[in-house]
Amino acid sequence: MPADQDPKPAPSQHWDPARYQRNAGFVPVLGAPVLDLLAPQPGERILDLGCGDGVLTEKLVAAGASVVGVDASAEQIAAARARGLDARVMSGEALTFVGGFDAVFSNAALHWMKQADAVIDGVWRALEPGGRFVAEMGGGANVAAITGALVAALDRRGLDGAGAVPWFFPSVEDYRARLERRGFRVRTIGLIERPTPLPGAMAGWLETFAESFIRRLPEPDRAAYIAEVETALAPRLRNAQGQWHADYVRLRFAAEKL
Template sequence: MGGPSYQWNANDYAKSSGVQQQWARELIRKLRLKGSEHILDIGCGDGKATAEIAGSLPEGSVTGIDSSEPMIALAQSRYPSDAFPHLRFQHGDASSLKFENEFDIVFSNAALHWILDQRPVVHGIRRSLKPGGKILLQMGGRGNAAEVIAALDKLIEESEWKGYFHRFTFPYGFYDSEEYGIWLRESGFDEIRSELIPKDAVHHDRAAFESWIRTTWLPFTQRVPEEKREIFISSIADHYIRKHPMDDHGMVHVRMMRLEVEAVKR
């Protein structure tokens, strides 16, 4: 996608990304597709959501890009082009898109917050769109997973872990609607809406919560040596659940804040 490169385990992500897939389905419904559009999906991951979009495009196509080569390899193996002719995947960096006037829609779900400086992304999206093309993006917004971040901040100050986080800086681009609105207008978009939407991310048990930590909080977990990583992940869960106990059904809830953006190319 752009920014630092993390060692994604594509198979682990595919098993632990149920929350992201649920949000993707909600977002896809908002596209109101006619069936002939050509769509770019930025940060497609393992390709599940991209394939769902393709199923609604009998006369169109969708291209999924991701900065993780293992993710793209998994997507290509699951959705081969001979069986899915309206669907293709390719390795690509969201901060340096190479497309010119190719797409009717640019879509992205739960991906762009991995990029700190998103202005080059917005510029590249505009170049990629045909005149009058639109964008529908959802990502982590300001205040996203604040309680998880608080648990992490406390944990990495403990003596056992502090040495691994020397000069560590916050790695995520969690922005608000005002900031994104400025970038849209500067890049040549007419903003339709840009809003922060609270979501409840539900993990069915502690193991599912730890799996989510393992696969989506890589800027923290990958600083810890592999032989200590599972202890670190378990400690994150301990800190979080101590302050935010599981519900009566043993589920772990995380308050998320999503930034959802819709705009049209001028």
């Protein structure tokens, strides 16, 4: 996709904190490398963009930083506030901060924000000169097998499978161009292939992350749809011991506001 074009807005996605912890607790655990890349310092003011239930936000606070977490999900923000965090309901595509932050951090959230240039612009405005934008998101061929199976199963039902895709998985070249166009200096950026074991069946992952597909169907038809997608994915994403994994590819970067 050309760097001057944003994808269409994402379909809605509902976030249930308990379901997320049950089926996707590995997400913050695997956020350690991007936390290391950020290297938060005591006294820094950091914006956690797409903070979810605040598991990684707590680690930023533990490092001595002053942290504000934002997320579009009121349910996730309630869970973050229950941890005692400064967490606010706010869309990452419409950030309202003007200056004040030494760094903006994000893990596993930016790919849900399809208006990428609006996100980058909001991050730019929130940062002080020299501030850091450090993040990890889905990129490149992230969950390509899963997406293909979800789309194909909707298409077989006469529905627009491609139109249900809620994610934006940019290439290195695409996202670098967006950052540089806004005036960031990109210090590091790259794709990491990371096949990720799941805590249970693929159905749990689909129910947590693929609502934009599942909700295209009437309630009575959803279980059969999920089972059909699982069957299609089993030869590739389930091993001989019955362990499922997701075909993750992550885009990790660190940039500096000039």
